Amino acid sequence: MLIKAPKGTKDILPGQSPKWQYVENTFRDLCGRYGIEEIRTPVFEHTELFQRGVGDTTDIVQKEMYIFEDHAGRSIALKPEGTAGVVRSYIENKIYADVKPAKFCYVIPCFRYEKPQAGRLREFHQLGVEIFGAGDMTADAEVISLAMDFFEELGVGDLELRINSIGCPACRAEYRKALQDFLKPHYEEFCDTCKSRFERNPMRILDCKNPHCNELAEGAPRMIDYLCDDCRSSFEELKENLGALGIAYTVDPGIVRGLDYYTKTAFEIVTNTIGAQGTVCGGGRYDHLVEELGGPATEGVGFGLGIERLLIVMEACGAPMPEKEQVDLFVAFLGDEGRKRAQSIVHDLRKKGMHAMLDVAARNIKGQFKYADRIGARFTAVIGDDEIARGEITLKDMRTSQQRQITLDELGAVLAAAKNEETAQNAETSVTAEAAGVRQGE
RNA sequence: GUGGGUGUCGUCAAGUGGUUAAGACCCAGGGUUGUGGCUCCUGUAUACGUGAGUUCGAAUCUCACCAUCCACCCCA
Secondary structure (H helix, E strand, O other), rough: OOOOOOOOOOOOOOOOOOHHHHHHHHHHHHHHHOOOOOOOOOOOEEHHHHHHHHHOHHHHHHOOOOEEOOOOOOEEEEOOOOHHHHHHHHOOOOOOHHOOOOEEEEEEEOOOOOEOOOOOOOOOEEEEEEEEEEOOOHHHHHHHHHHHHHHOOOOOOEEEEEEEEOOOOHHOOOHHHHHHHHHHHHHOOOOHHHHHHHOOOOOHHHHOHHHHHHHHOOOOHHHHHHHHHHHHHHHHHHHHHHHOOOOOOOEEOOOOOOOOOOEOOOOEEEEEEEEOEEEEEEEEEOHHHHHHHHOOOOOOOEEEEEHHHHHHHHHHOOOOOOOOOOEEEEEEEHHHHHHHHHHHHHHHHHHOOOOEEEEEOOOOOHHHHHHHHHHEEEEEEEEEEEHHOEEEEEEEEOOOOOOEEOOOHHHHHHHHHHHHHHHHHHHHHHHHHHOOOOOOOO
């Protein structure tokens, strides 16, 4: 137990981290082009923030939060999602006094006490975006567009954008009542889960997988038909905006976000390639959250995107992944003096931006070469008494096995040339693959 | 929380009641003098998830627990 990571958590080992860095950097870079800046807020907040923000009746708050008391008796919760913390910071730091809209992005761990399964962990990571103070649907479209651009840049295809409007508190209450009235006569006939949904979340009954429930729900009123004038025209505007951006979507009346704060726009980006947990990105509008948490009335839109799920999708659809950094030079040495020279050569090259290595495990020359091979060194240099006497080093090309004597002054140029050739080749292959829409193996 | 699958060395994987539990990969060292990848040799290891039970005897049968995977639920 001592050396077992807690249930539902995973180490991100060195072999994986280049992928994470790639994904995160791509995200930050893209956000930069959208004029969105990164915000970093604490991993834990007062429990009450989530109770008020996410909603007291939601599953997330009721049974999935990691809550503990600190030494002064405050109730603290690990972030189960990203929006509430950003809203809190927005209000606390009076960012509403700055230019609007205020746009934020973040990369955070989230924690939910759930039973782990494919694509679902207790600690997982989200990329997120929030825009405050923009009530127009162009903001919603921009947020969705960013998410779609992100997937496209990563080479992820086969995704479906589903949108819906879940109305505002006023029209939603009316709809809920109409739906319950419609379903009530058949209450006894529904499956057990649907019965439990009846009070808690009647909208969920509409996408029950039980065929009989489907029959019973046929002809049920739809949220879209109960939208008030404002919500209805907003939804039309959203579709128009998406059309203008050339973003394909399907209207899915079944989308009901599990967080109470959403209003109007709700959307999901799903894939069917990674198992049951196919929602890679989910978001929407939350026009009352800032006010609800004690700030001035301010509209909001945003999304959260699961990094673990994203990585699984990328793997599944063969999206290009970064390769391990090439070791430009390994310096093998013989003798004490050789070691000193090797250390200094390596140190010098590193300062110049080269990936240079030497043995620090006291291996003999053969072992050093073996090690150089294992770590994939492009070149291996040898420095021993012979080389010191000649004032040169032996440089071996590990691919061709050719060796030659060169001076230290020449070394830098040789390595740089090989490195350039390498990157030029990589660039060529990836561009070709992209242009042809070809899948590139890992 | 509810179901189902799985649990033998770091990894993959034989073994289905009976001597010291195969093998492969990996890792480390070596095949005489300062050189990798292939090949050959050698070596390392608290491997039968844990605990009870059945039995003369259990990795092999039973039960419980734990872990893990998948699904429901919910969501990223």
